[in-house]
Amino acid sequence: MSILVIGIGNQFRSDDAVGLEIADSLSTCELEEVTIQRSSGEGIALINLWEDFDHVILIDAVNSDREVGAIHQIDLSKDKLESDLFQTSSHLFALPEAVKLAKTLHKLPKTMQVYGIEGENFDYGTELSPEVEHAKIELIELLKADINNIKTYTS
Amino acid sequence: MNKSKTKIINVDYLARVEGEGSLYLKIKDDKVQDIKFKIFEPPRFFEAFLRERHFSEVPDITARICGICPVAYQMGAVHAIENALGASLDNNLRELRRLIYCGEWIESHVLHVYMLHAPDFLGYQDAIQLAKDHPEVVNEGLRLKKIGNEIVTLLGGREIHPINVKVGGFYKLPTKKDFNSLLENLKWARTAAHSMIKLTSTLTYPDFEQDYEFVALRHPDEYPFNEGRIVSNKGLDIDVADFEKHFEEEQVEHSTSLHCKLKERGKYKVGPLARYALNFDKFSSEVQKAAKDAGLKEECYNPFKSIIIRSVETLHAVNEAIRIIENYVEPKKPYIEINPKESVGYGCTEAPRGICYHRYNLDSNGLVTNANIVPPTSQNQKSIESDLRELIPLIINLSDEEITWKCEQAIRNYDPCISCSCHFLKVSIDRE
Incomplete structure (x- = not known):
C-alpha cells in the first residue's frame, strides 16, 4: 500500500496556489506512509510522479460555474475528468491529458481521487480569496479522513 | 473575368x-x-521585477520564467552575474552546470519529440491517440523524460523551478554515490536515444528547405551549453557582450512578445538546426555517425527535420551526462565567494529552443539596476512567419483543415515556448 498526495498549482497566481498550500499543510502533519508532492501540473511529470503508487490524491484549483470555494470531488474509478474544469493551467499537456494518457498506457494507480476547489481570482498575486481559504481548511480535514479510509480498507 | x-x-x-x-x-x-x-500570453515584466533585487536572488526569480526550461534562465542569469563580478568557477563546478543543462535538454527535447511533434508526422491528433496504437513508443518517451527530470532534481533540488543553483556555484553538492542509480538509468537512455533517432529518421518529411541565417553559440572545445561566442553561417562572430550592438528587439502590434532581429539583416533562426549546423564538428564520433545514419548531412535547412536533430541532441546530452558523472570529483566547496561591485555583465546559453541572452547592471551593493533578457522564442518569431509565408503556396490546394494542421506543425518545428517570450510589453498611449 502506498499513498501519494499531489498538490497542483502556481503559487503566484492567487487562487491557483490552493493545491500547493494544501500539500504544504499536509507535509507538516507527519502522516505515516503518505508521500506529499507539489507540482506545476505538467502532465508527463504527473504520470512520472504517480506511476509507482497504488493510491493517488490530486488537489487543484478549478474554474467552472459553481460558487467560489465549492469543493469538487471526482473519483476516477467512477467519474470522467472534464477538461473544461481545469482551464487554469497554461500547460499544453496538463492533468486531464495525463489521466487520459495514463489510462491508455495502463499507468493509472488502483485508486485516484481528484479534489478541486472552485477559484475566483487567477491573476498575479499570492493571496487566496476568503472563500478559497475557507475551503482549503475544510478540504485538509476531508483529506486526512480520506487518507485514513484508504489505510483502513487496504490494511 | x-x-x-x-x-x-x-x-x-x-x-x-x-x-x-x-x-x-x-x-x-x-x-x-x-x-x-x-x-497573446499576458506580458510578465520579469526585467522590472528584477530591479532593486540583490544579485543572489536573480537565479531563483528567473527560473520562474518557464516551467519547461527554467535551467536555461538560471544559467543565463548566473553566468551574466559572474561575468559582471569577475568570478571564474573551477572545472568541477563548471561540469555540474553542464550536467544540469543535460537534464533540461533531455526532458525538454523528449517532451517535444514524443508528446507534441511525433503525432503530427504519424497522423495522430495527439500523444493519447498515438499511445493507443504505439504504447511502446510513448512509454519509451515517458521513461526518457523521467531521467532528464532526475538529473534536474538531483542538482537543482526539485524538477520544476530548481532552487539549488547559486551565483558562484551551487548551494549543495551531490556526492558520487548520489549518481549511482542515475548512471544506470542513463545507460538505458543511451540505447533509447539511439532508437529515438532511428524512429524520427523513418518519418516522412516535406521537401521544404529555407535559406536561414543560423545563430548559435560556438565554443572551441565542446558542443555549446553555457559558453561560447555568438556566431552565424553568414559571417557573424561576436562576443556575448556585443549582442545588443548587433541585435535589436522591436514591438509588433499583434504580439505581446517582442520580435528580435539582426540589425543588419533582419530575421534569423536559433535552436537545434542552428546549433547543429554551426557545431556538428563538436559532436562525438558516435553522435556524428548516428546523425549520418539517420540521413542528415552536416547542415540541415529543413525545419521539419528539427525533430531528428532534437533526437540527435538528446543522445549527445545523455552521453555528456554519463561522461560528467563518470569523471565526477566532488568540488572542495560548493561555491566561490563573490563580492558585489558596480558592474555590468552578459550571459548567453543554449536553451533547448535556442540562445537565451541576459544582461544585468549591478550597483555597488549588488542590487540590479537594469536587466535585459531575450528568450529564444522572441528571436524565432520572424522566422516562424517567414516559414509560413513560404509553406502556404505549396499547400494552398489542401482543405482549410489540412492547411491549418500543416501550419500548426510548421510552428511546432520551433517548439515555441510562448509563455517564456512574453515578459515585456511596451505600452504606447496616444492622447488628443
Whole structure:
C-alpha cells in the first residue's frame, strides 16, 4: 500500500496556489506512509510522479460555474475528468491529458481521487480569496479522513 | 473575368505549443496576403521585477520564467552575474552546470519529440491517440523524460523551478554515490536515444528547405551549453557582450512578445538546426555517425527535420551526462565567494529552443539596476512567419483543415515556448 498526495498549482497566481498550500499543510502533519508532492501540473511529470503508487490524491484549483470555494470531488474509478474544469493551467499537456494518457498506457494507480476547489481570482498575486481559504481548511480535514479510509480498507 | 477569392484562416488557440498563441492567415487568389503569428500570453515584466533585487536572488526569480526550461534562465542569469563580478568557477563546478543543462535538454527535447511533434508526422491528433496504437513508443518517451527530470532534481533540488543553483556555484553538492542509480538509468537512455533517432529518421518529411541565417553559440572545445561566442553561417562572430550592438528587439502590434532581429539583416533562426549546423564538428564520433545514419548531412535547412536533430541532441546530452558523472570529483566547496561591485555583465546559453541572452547592471551593493533578457522564442518569431509565408503556396490546394494542421506543425518545428517570450510589453498611449 502506498499513498501519494499531489498538490497542483502556481503559487503566484492567487487562487491557483490552493493545491500547493494544501500539500504544504499536509507535509507538516507527519502522516505515516503518505508521500506529499507539489507540482506545476505538467502532465508527463504527473504520470512520472504517480506511476509507482497504488493510491493517488490530486488537489487543484478549478474554474467552472459553481460558487467560489465549492469543493469538487471526482473519483476516477467512477467519474470522467472534464477538461473544461481545469482551464487554469497554461500547460499544453496538463492533468486531464495525463489521466487520459495514463489510462491508455495502463499507468493509472488502483485508486485516484481528484479534489478541486472552485477559484475566483487567477491573476498575479499570492493571496487566496476568503472563500478559497475557507475551503482549503475544510478540504485538509476531508483529506486526512480520506487518507485514513484508504489505510483502513487496504490494511 | 475571374472573381477574386479571399480566404481567411484563423486558429484561435494553437494546440501542442507551450503558452497561448494563435495564427491569422489571409489568402487572396491563392496568394498569401497576410500572416500573423500572434502571441497573446499576458506580458510578465520579469526585467522590472528584477530591479532593486540583490544579485543572489536573480537565479531563483528567473527560473520562474518557464516551467519547461527554467535551467536555461538560471544559467543565463548566473553566468551574466559572474561575468559582471569577475568570478571564474573551477572545472568541477563548471561540469555540474553542464550536467544540469543535460537534464533540461533531455526532458525538454523528449517532451517535444514524443508528446507534441511525433503525432503530427504519424497522423495522430495527439500523444493519447498515438499511445493507443504505439504504447511502446510513448512509454519509451515517458521513461526518457523521467531521467532528464532526475538529473534536474538531483542538482537543482526539485524538477520544476530548481532552487539549488547559486551565483558562484551551487548551494549543495551531490556526492558520487548520489549518481549511482542515475548512471544506470542513463545507460538505458543511451540505447533509447539511439532508437529515438532511428524512429524520427523513418518519418516522412516535406521537401521544404529555407535559406536561414543560423545563430548559435560556438565554443572551441565542446558542443555549446553555457559558453561560447555568438556566431552565424553568414559571417557573424561576436562576443556575448556585443549582442545588443548587433541585435535589436522591436514591438509588433499583434504580439505581446517582442520580435528580435539582426540589425543588419533582419530575421534569423536559433535552436537545434542552428546549433547543429554551426557545431556538428563538436559532436562525438558516435553522435556524428548516428546523425549520418539517420540521413542528415552536416547542415540541415529543413525545419521539419528539427525533430531528428532534437533526437540527435538528446543522445549527445545523455552521453555528456554519463561522461560528467563518470569523471565526477566532488568540488572542495560548493561555491566561490563573490563580492558585489558596480558592474555590468552578459550571459548567453543554449536553451533547448535556442540562445537565451541576459544582461544585468549591478550597483555597488549588488542590487540590479537594469536587466535585459531575450528568450529564444522572441528571436524565432520572424522566422516562424517567414516559414509560413513560404509553406502556404505549396499547400494552398489542401482543405482549410489540412492547411491549418500543416501550419500548426510548421510552428511546432520551433517548439515555441510562448509563455517564456512574453515578459515585456511596451505600452504606447496616444492622447488628443
